[in-house]
Amino acid sequence: MNISARNVLEGTVKEVKKGATTSHVLINVKGLTITASITNEAVDELGLKAGLKVQAVIKSSDVMIAVE
Amino acid sequence: MNISARNVLEGTVKEVKKGATTSHVLINVKGLTITASITNEAVDELGLKAGLKVQAVIKSSDVMIAVE
Amino acid sequence: MNISARNVLEGTVKEVKKGATTSHVLINVKGLTITASITNEAVDELGLKAGLKVQAVIKSSDVMIAVE
Amino acid sequence: MNISARNVLEGTVKEVKKGATTSHVLINVKGLTITASITNEAVDELGLKAGLKVQAVIKSSDVMIAVE
Amino acid sequence: MNISARNVLEGTVKEVKKGATTSHVLINVKGLTITASITNEAVDELGLKAGLKVQAVIKSSDVMIAVE
Amino acid sequence: MNISARNVLEGTVKEVKKGATTSHVLINVKGLTITASITNEAVDELGLKAGLKVQAVIKSSDVMIAVE
Known part of the structure; x- marks a missing residue:
């Protein structure tokens, strides 16, 4: 599946806090x-737990920019 | 300024497409x-341009998770 | 790919307004x-155009409810 | 009331999980x-419960598109 | 129409930039x-223009908090 | 810190419901x-509690407009 969201970041689950x-x-x-x-x-449907390889998906209209 | 958004990522502007x-x-x-x-x-107010050090700020309720 | 977004709706592109x-x-x-x-x-990357089968993906925290 | 959100979908509440x-x-x-x-x-203010006719309201900037 | 969004702020349109x-x-x-x-x-459908009385509607999950 | 979000509203915390x-x-x-x-x-990290001066931060793409 390809998605329109511009930000698809490869990662690994560290922790799940229910x-x-x-x-x-x-x-x-x-x-x-x-x-x-x-x-x-x-969480249940995707079977998310520590160690699982996942992607964080973020729509570009949900990203803000800050400058110090 | 500290912000409630859980995701504040240090980076550098690569490109601005107006x-x-x-x-x-x-x-x-x-x-x-x-x-x-x-x-x-x-963009104008923050003076965003290639090379500028910035932070990408994303609220955790705007992050989805995908599993292959 | 499975995604955490609760709303994945099957549909067909009617129109693309760039x-x-x-x-x-x-x-x-x-x-x-x-x-x-x-x-x-x-739009370009996904090759979206009228007639293409797609899914509309919406995170449940982005859905509001109205009552008349 | 008319709202700028492009997606206002008529429906019926199936279940409320508090x-x-x-x-x-x-x-x-x-x-x-x-x-x-x-x-x-x-939920309390709108008196949401199974069977109630409602509208799901979604801003177009919160809709993503996926292609298989 | 009542809406689940917690923030419905009465105001007046100052300017529309298309x-x-x-x-x-x-x-x-x-x-x-x-x-x-x-x-x-x-904008067209609601006939938005300077001087019109409107409500700004914001879902509480889209509000962040900053502290100096 | 300056942020791209167009809506940064000065206020005071009234109540925190955990x-x-x-x-x-x-x-x-x-x-x-x-x-x-x-x-x-x-909430914990920012030390939010009644009386604290804060800013409500809202991205303009998360603001809808309603007309009666």
Whole structure:
């Protein structure tokens, strides 16, 4: 599957923190930690757990830029 | 300034593509290219141009996860 | 590829309206028209044009609910 | 009320799953299930429950496109 | 129409800047200027122009918090 | 830090409602209440609590417009 989202980053799941309905998934991308907030249902369906190879997918209209 | 967004990635602007109202800014983050779609006004106000050190800022609720 | 986004809707491209940097793509999903605002670059890379079978992908945190 | 969001889909609530602060609401739209992740407060204020006629509202900049 | 979005702010359109496909609409909310980036189509359909009373609608999951 | 997001609103935290993984933070901006849905982690890291001066940050592509 190809997706229109411009940012598809290869990484590995570091940790899954499950909440009541929403999970936070930490992904290691080239030594950076990317946090994704997704549904528990998605975590279960994709079988997300530490060590799994995944892609972080981010639409370009959701990226902001900051300058010090 | 500290921000609640969990993903603040250090990088360098590679290219700015200006449109009629919306620009696409390509940022080099550890060899990865991150694309941000932001207003022309923000590009001008922040003085974004190739070579400038910036941060890509992404809220965790805007990150999805894909598995091959 | 499986994605964490809960909403993956099968459809067919009806029309692609290209702008300077941003395109609007109309997708027929079961007789409903879904509009996606994506980069021109994604339109080109995916070869989007009227008649192509596609999926509209929407993260559940981007869906609101209205009641009359 | 008219809204700028291009995607306003008529449907019926199938199920409301309440979490600690965030609910997941499943909406039947022409046989498709749309999932919305919204605040518990909004669920209470709108009186959302199975069977209620609602609209799923999605901004076009939050729609991505995938191609197999 | 009631909407699940927690932030519905009463204001008045200050200016509409049309682009090729995307417009930027500036809204005066209690002396603050709120910028909305929406489709040209929505601008036309809602008849947006300076002086019109409108509401800025923002989902709470799209609000970040910064601390100096 | 300057950020590309067009909407940076000065305010004061009114209330923090913590959930299992996601908090809702109410911010008083010129008498308006803005609700932000952010991670518990961000709440802790920024030390958010009633009375703290903060900024609500919203990307213009996340603002919709409604007309009665």
